[in-house]
Amino acid sequence: MNNNYKIETLAIHAGQEPDPTTGAIMSPIYQTSTYVQMDIGENQGYIYSRVDNPTRTALETNLAALEQDNHALAFSSGMAATNNVMSLLHSGDHVVIGDDVYGGTYRLANDILIPNKIEVTFVDLTEPDALQQAICSNTKLVWLETPTNPNLKLADIAAVAEIAHAHNILVAVDNTFASPYLQQPLTLGADIVMHSVTKYLGGHSDVIMGALALNDAELYEKLHLIQYTTGSIPAPQDCWLASRGIKTLALRMERHCQNAMALAQWLSDHPAIERAIYPGLPDHPQHELAKRQMRGFGGMISIIMQGGESAARKLVKKTKLFTLAVSLGGVESLIEVPIGMTHASSADSEIAVNPALVRLSVGIEHINDLQTDLAAALAGL
């Protein structure tokens, strides 16, 4: 595939070649565990599906093209992809993790990494200088999300990468909230991009999957070895579903951004709301960075309720189109209270989410219907 194509075109065609034996335009689902060998050790590139599978290769080729790099690996979940990167660390190593991260990443740090003698420091990476302060002689990795979940803080990926690389530290970016359509961390200097494919890439709330994308061939070999040894692979059927979802990524992201921008503007003036947090609003602390680093501001909005925690808990029960559920990035709109749901794992910690914060995953329904739903639910709160 010609990687000079634009991302809209790559999303549809990269890795998705018609089947050479039948001409089927859709790359088939290779539901197979093993592959016939012509002679001992002589094969057509596939040996066993824990190592590689053609349906997975088709998806991985596509994901690599979307992040404008050479290598991608698909995983059984976003957390499996994250854990695969953390498996590069050994006891005695130190990792810096953004202070506002996915609840599962926080749990991985506290319940797996720290007991395994890996040192962890949570740092607010909106100020790159804070990273400088946190770096120690044994620091091996910086793990960050931008925009963060759920406070939608931004980190300057290029600035973080410059500081980290001066100390030979790898930079991994969880790019789930932005998707490759809105942000391409590797082009800004990051070493590894991680995605929960479950969210915007898959886009239809029908699959759990993760991915890593990167440029360095040696690092790719290490990560692939960890994956095929530990076995955190997605099934062929799921890879096919993710590939199908990705074909409409560009269209979906445009509408997610459009709907979220309109709702954020409207919500920020609503009397029941103390503050609407959205990178596209001019009063967002990193609005200028968002304009520079991202192609659009995304589909996620967080709101702080004027009426505090009780208003937050009431609101999520009153909406009808905005469905109460964890997860995000699907075509349908979702609503949740992070401290009791996605971020329960950090509820008693120094990085606990504001109990009055409600997180919206704005879907691609008609904007008027979404606004009417929120207006009715907010009335009288």
Ligand SMILES: *Cc1c(COP(=O)(O)O)cnc(C)c1O
């Ligand atoms: C969902 C999510 C993950 C974890 O992905 P799974 O596919 O659920 O394992 C990691 N990071 C972010 C930002 C997420 O939203």
